Amino acid sequence: MRLAGRGDRAAATTLIERHTDKIYAGCFRMLGDRASAEDATQETFLRLWKNAHRWKPQGAKFETWLYRVAMNICLDQLRKSGREIGEDAAPEHADPAPGPADDYFANEQSFAIATALATLPDRQRLAITLCHFQELSNIEAAAIMEISVDAVESLLARARRNLRDRLAPMKPYLTGTMSDDAITNAN
Amino acid sequence: MTQSPTPTDRTPEDRAPENEAVLNAMLDEAGVPEPSATLKRDLLAAYDDVQRNRRDGLAGIGNLFERFRLASAAALASVSVLGLAAGALTANSSVALAPEDELYAYAEDAFDLALLEDEELDQWARE
Incomplete structure (x- = not known):
């Protein structure tokens, strides 16, 4: 990071290779479409490049900082586009508009899961994105979200419960106990 | 908005290993589409x-x-x-005193006169 801040292009290339896929995936989980996720990834790296020369290794862990920047950009995008879903909103009553674009998903099942994620309140989605999809620890997620570990666990528990409710009709399919007709009906 | 965990946050159903595993399997099904080929080039x-x-x-x-x-x-x-x-331009110039400055000029003369008088007095004293 320090090398990149001093103008070392090779160091910048290494940072891009190492972090782009994870940041993009996190942004995609939060925003639900590829174009927005790419925009958020570009904005994250732009902020990274602008601040690289000021980076001090004794501060926050680099990856934590990068995720925090990316997730704040995603939350800002959701807010600006009016797609923000508050903590009190029940996923069942959420606006279906934030659903992901269908053409990215190989099957209806993937689409249903992505839609269920998209209708979660933002902070619950952020918690599940960081802890499940990005495979970060609760401690790291708490540092990124700037809340306590207990609060992260609480958000995660509620997110998982909401997801389970939304995805309940698909459970037999996943556990292999559903006929093809039933799958069609469930979807 | 900080959340505090409550006893109702995790129900026994939440903790059931089978439910956890099924949900994890479902979530893992949802992939992420590949970013466009130019993304990394744009970042650089x-x-x-x-x-x-x-x-x-x-x-x-x-x-x-x-x-x-x-x-x-x-x-x-x-x-x-x-x-x-x-x-250089003002070295040899003289300026008439303004009436309000005359007081200072007289005071200066009086001071010089006093010195002269003191010197004369000394001389008389010596004589």
Whole structure:
């Protein structure tokens, strides 16, 4: 990071290779479409490049900082586009508009899961994105979200419960106990 | 908005290993589409832009310092020349005292007179 801040292009290339896929995936989980996720990834790296020369290794862990920047950009995008879903909103009553674009998903099942994620309140989605999809620890997620570990666990528990409710009709399919007709009906 | 966990946050159903495993399997089904092929190239191009802007900015500041240094030297030289010229022009000039300044002139004369008188007094004393 320090090398990149001093103008070392090779160091910048290494940072891009190492972090782009994870940041993009996190942004995609939060925003639900590829174009927005790419925009958020570009904005994250732009902020990274602008601040690289000021980076001090004794501060926050680099990856934590990068995720925090990316997730704040995603939350800002959701807010600006009016797609923000508050903590009190029940996923069942959420606006279906934030659903992901269908053409990215190989099957209806993937689409249903992505839609269920998209209708979660933002902070619950952020918690599940960081802890499940990005495979970060609760401690790291708490540092990124700037809340306590207990609060992260609480958000995660509620997110998982909401997801389970939304995805309940698909459970037999996943556990292999559903006929093809039933799958069609469930979807 | 900080959340505090409550006993109702995790129900026995939440903790059931089978439910956890099924949900994890479902979530793992949802993949992420590949980003466009140009994304990484765009990120590197953004890096190049930022570096170029920084270099230009630093060069601009350097030029500004250089120009400022020359400007300050020129200003100092101008003030010196003006001071010299003003001194040369006013060296032999005399200006009539304004009425309000006359008081100071008399006071000065009186002071000189007093000194003279003191000197004369000393002389008389010696005689």
